[in-house]
Amino acid sequence: MRSAFDFTPFRRSAVGFDRLFDMLESSAASGAGENYPPFDLIRTSEHEYRIEIAVAGFRREEIDITSHQNVLIIRGRKADEGGADYIHRGIATRSFERRFALADHVQVTGADLADGMLALTLKREIPEAMKPRRIEIGGTAQPRHDRIEAEVNSETRQSETA
Template sequence: MRSAFDFTPFRRSAVGFDRLFDMLESSAASGAGENYPPFDLIRTSEHEYRIELAVAGFRRDEIEITSHQNVLIIRGRKGEESSADYIHRGIATRSFERRFALADHVNVTGAALADGMLALTLTREIPEAMKPRRIEIGGAASAPQHDRIEAKAEPATEERSPESV
């Protein structure tokens, strides 16, 4: 299914952004009408986030959380139906699958289930090699030698006559 926006002109001129365009197209195609279970996305600090999903009626063993290649997948599958004779069933207990695209270096660091809310903690951990670092400028003592210009007087050459030898 194609999205309402065509990314083809951008794909031709942007090198290395294929994954971004694929994510935008797939989220536009699969995101239409997908709203179960409801969730909140909260920024708790500069490098920490929390996702809270309303999973009322699901037990710990009925929820599966998987993180693989920058995609967080949360699945809920209900066990066997009870033999209760329901007059009205208003609590949604259908199976679900929620996908979240994670940025590079974002890892799931914790998960907790309490009072029908599943809370996932995510942390952005930037490797040392990718962090900005300050480069110190050396002082005058360490200035390169080619910057100093010293004039040396060359001795004048005398012309000798062959008789003086």
């Protein structure tokens, strides 16, 4: 399905970002109209985040949290409360599923449920091999100007001996 924004010009000039554009297009198509349960996305530091989801009425055993291949999935399945005769039911108890796309190296480090709010903490942990590192310039190669001077001296000596 096409989104309202056309990523074709960006796809032509960006190599290796296909997954990003696919994710943006699919989230634009699937996110239309679904807003239950409400949530907040908070950046707590440069590499740490928190997602808070309002799950009033759900117990710990009715919520399932799964992180798999850069996707965080939170599902809520309300157990059937047979026997209650509601005159009005204003508190939403429908099942839900929320998906969050996670960037590379973002891991869920914890989850807590208190006062009807599910709080998930996330942290970006970049592997040491992927962090920028300074590369020192070694002194084993002869500098260019020294090579040219050595070649001129060599040619001068050869012409003097001839």
